[in-house]
Amino acid sequence: MLPALAQFRVEVSGVGVTQLPIAIAPFKGEDASPQKISAIVLADLERSGQFRGVDAAGQSLDEASRPDLSLWRGRGADSLAVGSVSRLADGRWDVRFRLWDVVRGADLGGQSYTVPTADLRLAAHRIADFIYEKLTGERGIFSTRIAYVTKAGNRYTLWVADADGENAQAALASPEPIISPSWSSNGQQLAYVSFESRKPVVYVHNVASGQRRLVANFRGSNSAPAWSPDGNTLAVTLSRDGGSQLYTIPSGGGEPRRLTQSNSIDTEPVYSADGSTIYFVSDRGGAPQIYKMGANGGSPTRVTFSGTYNISPSVSADGRWLAYISRVGGGFKLHVMELATGNVQAITDTTADENPSFAANSKLIVYATKLQGREALMTTTLDGKIKARLAGQAGDIREPDWGPFQKQ
Structure with missing residues (x-):
């Protein structure tokens, strides 16, 4: 501790x-x-x-x-x-x-x-x-929570912590990898991918009770869950029909509905706050870039044009900003795009940034990176001017996801 x-x-x-x-x-x-x-x-x-x-x-x-x-x-x-x-x-x-x-x-x-x-x-x-x-005049996010995963030795732990990284409680521990935690919009459930059955499957976990249910365990890989704002649906990446493609599935489990029909890898879906749009990563243009399409499918349009490798999209709740990771030289850096103008800014000077996630008031981003050779959870303002290192459990810290506003 x-x-x-x-x-x-x-x-x-x-x-x-x-x-x-x-x-x-x-x-x-x-x-x-x-x-x-x-x-x-x-x-x-x-x-x-x-x-x-x-x-x-x-x-x-x-x-x-x-x-x-x-x-x-x-x-x-x-x-x-x-x-x-x-x-x-x-x-x-x-x-x-x-x-x-x-x-x-x-x-x-x-x-x-x-x-x-x-x-x-x-x-x-x-x-x-x-x-x-x-x-x-804006709502504060200090009583919200974050989820993140640590790897210490060969033990993986999914943590739920205060927004400052303190007061961490273990939600799940496993000798097999846990990845991609994703908060539901009511802050009561986490979806994540577990490899405990030696292949990636998607669970939904009730944070208060610790009870969980298996929602996607199809042939091949089941990964990258993302909640719809109403909590009824998960967007997931499945390889059940061949390559990795996007599907939606009821959050209580059920039959998946395919959204994309491509020969490329489509993954990392995330909903816009109004639920109308899904942003995702695809290499359909030859290298990973971020695209968007209607939440029920349709023809995707490309969103990122600067850089040859852009992954891990996160959209702010106010709909104004897209955060993502771009490969620059040999490193990976957090970038923020203003969606209305397409203007992009790199906002870190680190080179191993991962997995950005917006605070519920759209004013801060949490991400994982390496500082002085050690894994760290950081928050940053959208202009990159103010950064803070959060407290975190020891071990290899990754995959942060910032939860919604708490009900008072």
Whole structure:
């Protein structure tokens, strides 16, 4: 396991243009809590690329205090969050906070949460979500979850973790490979490919109960599951009729329906957020490129034209952006395309990037890469200016997928 202090080690690199300066005062009573709420909130906000922390050391304030806002103006803060953490008689924790607009002197509201010890981090992420939404007008994604796979020795594990990579829980462990985890739009299920029967088959796994069902185990290879937004359908790649082609299949299992009819390899399908379009990878032009077609099939149109090898498409929920991996020289780099214009930007300086996945608010991308020779999970803003390394379980980390907004 990672050391308990891992939450303080958010390695944020780069500077955004317009970051909001915010002070998160140490929460009253948090020294007695197993989680330092104020540090988790600040780390979340900084990782978003939208905020810059202002030193709040030496101040003892809680949600009932009327802070001296001129002091915080002097420190350069535009906003201030204060709060408290206290243990209740039944062992749960009472977490409260309030947000102040330092410039206008306005109380922007607050919330309180009563949570078991295991949910203290979640309470901190919800506070960060509240602050993010109040100050940017956009929904925060800090209480969402990510899934990823590790390989340690000959053991593969599928993890579900907080959006900062902490608090990872093993959903499945196997001596055979697990690949391609994909969240359902309600955040309750994961589809993935397991090789436990010595060939790739697709399962759907209920995250809360751990129960799973086999949905695709046809002759040949069953791979690359992707959920439709309504949760009723999976797009998959099957080789049951010869080459690798795209099919849809009911998410409860059933008979597949073939979407593509080509002599090439068609794989890595992903739905647009409105469910009308499927993006996928095909080598029908001679090398892997990204194409799109209607969700019920039809004639595909090519989407990527720069570079000779483009794979692993991910489409943002707002429909504006396509993230993918492009081979550049001998390396693999994360690229982002604005779909309306076709403009493309490479946004990393690493050369072993894999498997991008958008946050539910379309503002961040998680991906796997190698840093200083070690596997790492990273998040980046869409312009590549702010990157953060996430905490992750030890071992070879890969295949991240960012889950949807959590139901409150």
